Amino acid sequence: MTVRVRFAPSPTGYLHVGAARTALYNYLFAHANGGTFILRSDDTDRARSTEEFQQDILDHMMWLGLDWDEGFGKGGEHGSYRQSDRYDRYRDVAHDLIESGSAYYSFATSEQLDGFKKAAREAGTSPAYDGSLEPGYGEVASRIAAGESAVIRFRVPRPGETRFSDVVRDDMVFDHKQVDDFVILRSDGTPTYHLASTVDDVDYGITHVIRGEDLLSSTPKHILLTQAMGAEPATYAHLSLLMGPDGKKLSKRHGDTAMSAYRTAGFLPEAIDNYLALLGWSVGDEEDRASMSEMVDRFDLNAVSKNPAVFDTQKLEWLNGVYIREMGDDDFVARTLAGVEDDLGRELTDDEASQFEAMVPLVKERTKLLPEVADQVRFLFTDIDTYDEKSWAKVMDKPEGPVALDAATAALSGLETWSTETIEGALRGVLEDTGLNARKGFQPVRVAISGSTVSPPLFESLEILGREESLNRIAAARSLL
RNA sequence: GGCCCCGUCGUCUAGAGGCCUAGGACGCCGCCCUCUCAAGGCGGUAGCGUGGGUUCAAAUCCCAUCGGGGCUACCA
Numbered sequence: 001m002t003v004r005v006r007f008a009p010s011p012t013g014y015l016h017v018g019a020a021r022t023a024l025y026n027y028l029f030a031h032a033n034g035g036t037f038i039l040r041s042d043d044t045d046r047a048r049s050t051e052e053f054q055q056d057i058l059d060h061m062m063w064l065g066l067d068w069d070e071g072f073g074k075g076g077e078h079g080s081y082r083q084s085d086r087y088d089r090y091r092d093v094a095h096d097l098i099e100s101g102s103a104y105y106s107f108a109t110s111e112q113l114d115g116f117k118k119a120a121r122e123a124g125t126s127p128a129y130d131g132s133l134e135p136g137y138g139e140v141a142s143r144i145a146a147g148e149s150a151v152i153r154f155r156v157p158r159p160g161e162t163r164f165s166d167v168v169r170d171d172m173v174f175d176h177k178q179v180d181d182f183v184i185l186r187s188d189g190t191p192t193y194h195l196a197s198t199v200d201d202v203d204y205g206i207t208h209v210i211r212g213e214d215l216l217s218s219t220p221k222h223i224l225l226t227q228a229m230g231a232e233p234a235t236y237a238h239l240s241l242l243m244g245p246d247g248k249k250l251s252k253r254h255g256d257t258a259m260s261a262y263r264t265a266g267f268l269p270e271a272i273d274n275y276l277a278l279l280g281w282s283v284g285d286e287e288d289r290a291s292m293s294e295m296v297d298r299f300d301l302n303a304v305s306k307n308p309a310v311f312d313t314q315k316l317e318w319l320n321g322v323y324i325r326e327m328g329d330d331d332f333v334a335r336t337l338a339g340v341e342d343d344l345g346r347e348l349t350d351d352e353a354s355q356f357e358a359m360v361p362l363v364k365e366r367t368k369l370l371p372e373v374a375d376q377v378r379f380l381f382t383d384i385d386t387y388d389e390k391s392w393a394k395v396m397d398k399p400e401g402p403v404a405l406d407a408a409t410a411a412l413s414g415l416e417t418w419s420t421e422t423i424e425g426a427l428r429g430v431l432e433d434t435g436l437n438a439r440k441g442f443q444p445v446r447v448a449i450s451g452s453t454v455s456p457p458l459f460e461s462l463e464i465l466g467r468e469e470s471l472n473r474i475a476a477a478r479s480l481l
Numbered sequence: 482g483g484c485c486c487c488g489u490c491g492u493c494u495a496g497a498g499g500c501c502u503a504g505g506a507c508g509c510c511g512c513c514c515u516c517u518c519a520a521g522g523c524g525g526u527a528g529c530g531u532g533g534g535u536u537c538a539a540a541u542c543c544c545a546u547c548g549g550g551g552c553u554a555c556c557a
Binding site for chain 1: 482483484485486487488491492493494495504505506507508515516517518519520521549550551552553554555556557
């Protein structure tokens with residue numbers, strides 16, 4: 001049997017990190033088993049679905065490298081893979097189900113239903129609607145004939161129970177007393193999620209449904225529906241939910257849940273994929289690092305954890321730093337140059353681009369998030385007209401400030417060749433001459449050329465900045481003392 | 482309220498009766514390296530929710546309890 005899995009987000013919001021994790025696990029499972037990963041658009045909630053959300057989901061799936069083999073935007077044997085294009089099919093199924101007695105027209109009003117649920121709650125019994133509020137056969141026929149609108153409900157066989165073996169949760173059993181005669185077709189003729197999703201899973205030959213635990217209690221409905229259609233239910237796997245730092249389901253109020261926020265914050269897709277895999281699965285025995293292909297090789301749905309996982313940004317940042325450090329210099333430039341230019345508000349000249357490239361190895365290991373790059377190299381491309389206040393106070397407004405700058409100027413201006421080695425030699429000489437320790441002797445120079453006590457390594461920075469500019473900056477700072 | 486799921490360091494996890502005086506990773510703390518900041522190296526901190534069983538032996542099995550979460554829509 002060829003594995004066919006699907007990720008079926010509703011375009012009612014931006015791609016959420018939790019949804020991205022579900023997509024990733026589907027992707028890993030498909031690839032680990034030589035299967036097909038399908039993307040579907042479950043847009044039956046026409047009021048809340050938008051093209052913008054749909055596009056955001058697509059964009060970020062691609063960005064994360066979660067490319068799909070078949071489905072939305074890519075096509076396949078099953079049309080557009082967009083549910084709103086298949087209303088006729090769902091309606092047909094709903095009516096077939098009425099024919100076969102598995103569903104019925106329901107006239108119960110929401111007031112009646114509320115009363116039913118309230119009574120059940122007070123009595124401490126199951127609040128699941130059992131169809132007991134419906135009119136008799138004859139009346140249904142005449143009311144339909146009279147054109148009265150009704151909803152179509154699935155008739156849950158009672159008594160009874162549905163059993164299934166969930167890949168991550170093992171044996172599950174649901175008493176039908178607890179499951180509603182749920183609506184499959186709304187009064188306006190559009191399908192509900194339960195119907196559309198189940199019909200598609202059947203029609204598309206989905207073999208494994210890997211989704212969030214929030215759908216666990218709906219699974220009996222889907223299985224019952226599938227069986228009523230005369231089909232074999234898929235294998236289900238329900239992933240635990242992602243939690244916020246407060247232990248509650250991860251949501252907007254925990255800050256950023258939209259994948260786009262992480263993208264703009266400067267996270268790498270590789271790092272996010274790796275991190276998301278860690279949330280509910282162990283990538284290796286003593287290692288948390290794994291590339292997509294390594295994850296594909298090792299992925300085992302049975303080994304996925306049942307525990308809900310807290311989304312911890314700190315570890316994500318650490319991983320991001322790891323990936324940045326491992327990136328090739330060229331790749332690093334490609335991914336950060338635009339951000340640097342954006343920060344400057346202009347393009348870099350060829351000479352400046354060379355300076356930037358020279359700085360890359362130094363900057364790479366000091367970067368956790370991409371936008372931090374601009375902060376580190378900005379001093380190369382802009383005049384230092386303001387110095388960081390604390391930095392200035394800490395090293396310049398001290399007796400060693402002018403001493404260090406004067407000595408550095410003397411030592412540096414006499415240099416024949418301007419290189420990291422000669423610069424270091426000259427400045428080390430300053431230490432001996434002035435008796436200052438390295439910290440006191442070097443920090444004033446650092447502030448003079450970069451504006452701050454924190455910068456990339458000093459000697460290299462001086463070399464890259466160039467002799468003339470370096471000496472000018474030291475002189476400018478000195479004149480302020 | 483009803484039904485369902487889950488419960489190992491602060492966080493993510495390894496652990497499927499003796500290999501566990503519970504391992505790894507992030508974080509945090511300290512030391513080293515060092516021109517700042519990082520990175521790196523070394524060391525440390527911290528956990529089996531609780532109470533009963535079963536067993537020669539339990540983080541691992543059973544029961545109860547407590548705690549957290551999900552669902553309970555003509556949303557998905």
